Amino acid sequence: MYICLMYSNELIKGTLKTIVLSLLAKKGRMYGYEITQHVKEETDGKIQLTEGALYPLLHRLEAEGLLETEKENIGKRVRKYYRLTETGNDQATSLAAEFHEFSQTMNRLLNNFSLKPSYNV
Amino acid sequence: MYICLMYSNELIKGTLKTIVLSLLAKKGRMYGYEITQHVKEETDGKIQLTEGALYPLLHRLEAEGLLETEKENIGKRVRKYYRLTETGNDQATSLAAEFHEFSQTMNRLLNNFSLKPSYNV
DNA sequence: CAAATATACATTAGATTCTTATGCATCCAA
């Protein structure tokens, strides 16, 4: 996977966990590759996760008890599906809320961009 | 300076440069300690910069030519004021815009929170 | 049908950035 982010990529740091957990909260269960593709499509390629960041994270989250896995055979290949545990679901909710709060705080700090029409989608 | 962030602090990662440059763009010139206090006050303590993160960053940005410094004597103490260079000013603008774009993209991804009234300021 | 691309997992070296702690010094208020 060759990555060319539109963002200077610094911003993604620290939000990866939030993205993954929120996505799983929405979708129920997903496998790694599916997550990368979904994020890419939903953000028009603006956010692209690298495998080197994603897989270790998924393993960490599973070790922490936030995720559960089940393997599924697709032909001769194995897919590893992840789903949220109850704890994981709580985390997903609070991280998403936290990000939202944070982005509000940041936008206020960065000159109240949210009040400038030209910056709204 | 003892720090107790309300955020799990992960989110701040990657946004520090954006914060510092944007603040300098708004204020003209500031010194390190002033930046930490200003951010703390403007965000009601929600974002608190640590010196260990801030000072090395300021030095890096100066080395990169984004900031200029001038020292000022306050009694027997020395204050180090930072201001944006032209390049720094450009960077400030684009990083702020980038963050805004990024937060929009994120909020869309995290379930379109911006559409939920309860999440609006 | 061969080659390229997509799917799907994983690991790792190195870089970057942040936390936490420490250190030095001055100033001011209790």
Add this chain to the structure above:
DNA sequence: TTGGATGCATAAGAATCTAATGTATATTTG
């Protein structure tokens, strides 16, 4: 006079990401 605020700085270690590499199967395309 002592503690807290002001003001700079560095440094060890942790955490996380990038970029590269590796393995293997499936599918598309020339």
